[in-house]
Amino acid sequence: MSSPPWTIFVVQHSHIDLGFTDRQEVITRFHRQFIDQALTLTLSERNAARPAETRFKFTCEGFWAVEQFLAGCGEEKRRRFVKSAQNGAIELTAFYLHLTELLDLGHLRDTLAPAKEFARANDVPLTAAMSCDINGLSWGMADALAENGVRFLSSNINQHHGGYPNGGPLNAFHWEGPAGGRVLVWNGLPYHKANLFGLMGGCNPVGAAGVPGAANMAADDRYVAVTDIGFAERLLPPVLAGLEANGYPYRFLPLMGSGLYTDNSPPTDDYCDLIESWNARHGGEIKIVTATLVEFFAHLEIAAGELPVFRGDWPDWWSDGVASAPVDTLLFRNAQRVKRLAERLDPERRVMTLETSAQIGRKLTLAAEHTFGYSDTSNPKLLSHQVFRRKSKLAVDADEAACSALDDVLRMRGEGEFTSHRPYTYLVINAAGEPCHGLAALAIDSWETRIFEKPFSVVDASGHVYPHQIVPDSRGWQIYLSIALAADEERALTLLPGRANGCSEPHAAPRDFYENAFLRACWSGDAGLTSLVDRESGVELLDVSKGRALGAPVYQLFPGGSRWDAGGFNMAPRRIPRSVIHEGVCRSCAVTADGPVFTTVTAEYSVAGTQSYQTEFRFAHALRRIDVTVRAKKTAEYDPEGLYVAFPFAVSGGVWSLDKPGGWVRPGVDQIPGTCCDYYLVQDGAACVGDPVGLAWTTLDAPLVHIGDTRLWQFQTSLAPEGALYSWLTNNKWECNFPIDCGGNFEFRYAIEAGAHLAQVSSAAARLRANANSFTVIRTGAQTKL
Known part of the structure; x- marks a missing residue:
């Protein structure tokens, strides 16, 4: 009995790297052009005359590229784009960009909003997401996708310096989020495989196809011009035979391809003619069709049968990139914290408007995109520096926007102007939403320290005197005190020279313990x-x-x-x-x-x-x-x-739980099998809970x-x-x-x-998050009455 024929689904897209192949502003212009080109190819008379199975189709890998196109396309092109997206010739997908794990859950959810809102407003289907290059996604993304009606996730991992989940590629599973949301995942081959198999046309590398367990041609450094199906005839059948021999359970295979074998690639319709030629000669044994992700997943749902369910995090091997730019990462994390603080301090959104929050969120998203720099980092040429500095600027822009927004909020909350006769009055604010006991730092400038070289006191409106401690800073002093505040409480403090100071001068007594x-x-x-x-x-x-x-x-x-x-x-x-x-x-x-x-x-x-x-x-x-x-x-x-x-x-008996977007993850336990255990990217920190104490x-x-x-x-x-x-x-x-x-x-x-009060994950989690945020201190503009 002969085996049923193979079906190869070729999904064309352009992989988005903000940088890597050129300056970021050039990449932006390219992707605007690519969607314009794809729309032209979609609407051409030649395409209309093709059979449905070989017709040009284009999957928009990230909505960021769609935004660039829509920003300057004009009303008529916009109408044509919407119509093509409605009928499936151009496929809209849910992700905005391919991201590192830096974004917290709230911001991750926000990245799905642009595609969702456009799809809803224009009656465009949006049921698939496409993840390329990156090696994982934060656990909460499974819930976020499901909540937005996204049922399918195509994962096309570049396993360079990383790896696949579930023992390798070419399998499917349901991914369940911490809240129970599910998406159907195809754990596929890296993108560009359709190029490597000679199915896209254009200039193509010769050599290994990079399919595990399959027969591969020997790798070399040559490129050839693919103008017919001869290249595919030499490579594709042996690869499929190798998959069969190694127990691959399906008779279908999705392959991702681009117009050229490069990131940030223009589209092509050359593949339509190549596929038509292939099917005319080999379609009885191996049928190739052009497809969108949704068309492939419709086939997968029918053909795959019962699939495993994996409930857990999907740690990204490529998260290691954030340590290659430690200052950028520091600025990003500060911007994310500051944005959240400004929102808490202005719950009525009088200054921190929804639009301001959204603008900062967009800057954070661009800064969290997975590309850190140029493709050749050992070369000190101008282009390499340009790409890296522009990447750093994204973190700078996000931090500047968040800090400026907080400045406006603090002014609303009572921060005084910088005048030549500022009073020494302060407001300490607990924005945590729960009682908090911690340190607050009151700042004075270098020219003001002379006034306070003699004894002074820190007092509140009731006359209570706070013991304090001076720490010299680059531009003056930080005056520290310990204070307990109720949830959302604010307390006015004043520095009073010449009164009982409540302070013994700090000294460094020699000893080898603290208690x-x-x-x-x-x-x-x-x-x-x-x-x-x-x-x-x-x-x-x-x-x-x-x-x-x-x-x-x-x-x-x-x-x-x-x-x-x-x-x-x-x-x-x-x-x-x-x-x-x-x-x-x-x-x-x-x-x-x-x-x-x-x-x-x-x-x-x-x-x-x-x-x-x-x-x-x-x-x-x-x-x-x-x-x-x-x-x-x-x-x-x-x-x-x-x-x-x-x-x-x-x-003692301690088990680590990591603060990941969407839930607490026990490393090596609460994660998809086969994913990264070398390292993890956390949000606010980690909790180690044991008996009788936690940390x-x-x-x-x-x-x-x-x-x-x-x-x-x-x-x-x-x-x-x-x-x-x-x-x-x-x-x-x-x-x-x-x-x-x-x-x-x-x-x-x-x-x-x-302590023993942290012997539960929930209590330890609450404390580590609280410890990520200190009291907010502002210098006010009016003397506090005592």
Whole structure:
């Protein structure tokens, strides 16, 4: 009995990289042109005369490209585009761009709104999404897609420096979100496979097709002009035979293609003629059709039978890119926090209007797009610098817009003008929506510090005097005090010179421990901070048996390592270079400030890859929270490397849960099988919950973490959610897209809180998120009456 014929679905699209192949503004113009070209090809008389199965069709990979087209197309072209989208000749998909995991859930949901609103307003179907290049999506996206009526997700992973879920490509599953929403996923081959099989025409590379388990031609560096089906005849049948021999269960295969074998590619209708020629000769055994995603998924739903359901996160291997640009990432995360703060401080939207929020959200989305730079990062030519600097500008623009919006909101909330006679009056605001006890910092400028060199007090309207502590800053002083505020409470404070100051001058008494009602920390000058005990339970929270103290640096270098060989492009075997681990050597660890509000302990380290490295611990006397600040002067290194901060926690029975968009994820447990376990990108932090205590770890600036140990280039897909945590600061492990070095002067901020009150994930989660936000302090314009 003969086997049924194969059906090959060829889906044409243009992969969107904002950068990588050219300057971002050039890419923008290109994609506007591409959709215009696709519309022309769709509406041509030649296309109308073709049979439906070989007719030109075009899938818009991201709605961002559609926006660029619509912004300048004119009313008649807009009408034609809408009509073509309504009848399926041009396919609208749900995603805006291909994103990193930097966006929080609210902003992720917002990225679906442009396509959804356009589809609703113009009666255009919108049931599919297309993910290309990136190796994963935040768990909450499954719910967001389902909530917006999107039933299908085509995943076309570029496994270079990454990998596929579920053991490899060419399978289907249902992906379930934390709230129960489901989408049907085709876990497909990378895009451009239709080009590699010779089905799109144009200039085409010769060599391996990159299909696992299939027969492949030997790879070489030649390109050939494909003008007929001869190339496809040599390559496609052996590949399909190889799939059959290796147990591929289906007689259909979707292949993505573009007009040219390049990212940011124009469309072509050459494939229509090639497919027609193929079917005339081989259609009885292997039938090829032009298709949209929805047409393919309609076939998949009928032919695939019962499919597994995977409920969990889909960690993206490509999230490592955010550590290649640590300053951009810092600015992005600040912008996202500041935007949320401005919205909380202005719930009636008097200043922070919905349109202002949307504008900032769009800037955040562009900054979170997955392309970091140019395709050849080792080349110092002008174009490479242009692409990287424009990428950085997107984060700068988002931060500027968010901070400007907050400035306007704070002015509405009572911030005074900068005048030559500003009163020393302040307003401390708790915008958290729940009671909070923490530190507030009142700022004075350098020329004002002379006034307060003599005793002064910090008082509120009731006359209560707050103990305070002075910290010199670049442009003056920060005056810290401990204060408790109810939910949404604001409290007016005044600096009064010449009154009882409530402050003992900070000093640095030599000692090797710190203790308050909640914790005890011990350190030594040559080992760093090596013990942290929860006093209520007596539980030790650190395990320094590896010689890594709390906040110590770990530096990994791959001397002479080939980034390309480690990447495994196009299913090539990976060759991981040898790495050398450099442990930080503690040169000193001592009290550097000791006052009525907090004690500061500073550890100085020497470690390869840096000119200097310092970890500062701030222990507030009235709080459980420890603030940790790492400052590193990173030297430029052009071999692959990684710099980490060790947090050697050892919570008894502790299991890590990570703050991911949409839900809390136990690494190695709550994720799709076969996905990245080397590292994770978190939002506000991670919680380690055990018995009898739990721990909340908050990160403000550096979102990438390794669990258990450093795992750069291990390509692990299984993990126990326990052990130490490592904050990944810098990364230059790619030969393209990432900066070739990560030199710079950096600061990274964290907060740690532990205790029996955090022995549940929900309570630990609440605290780590609260610790990501401090009190808002403004200097007001009128003297507070006492």
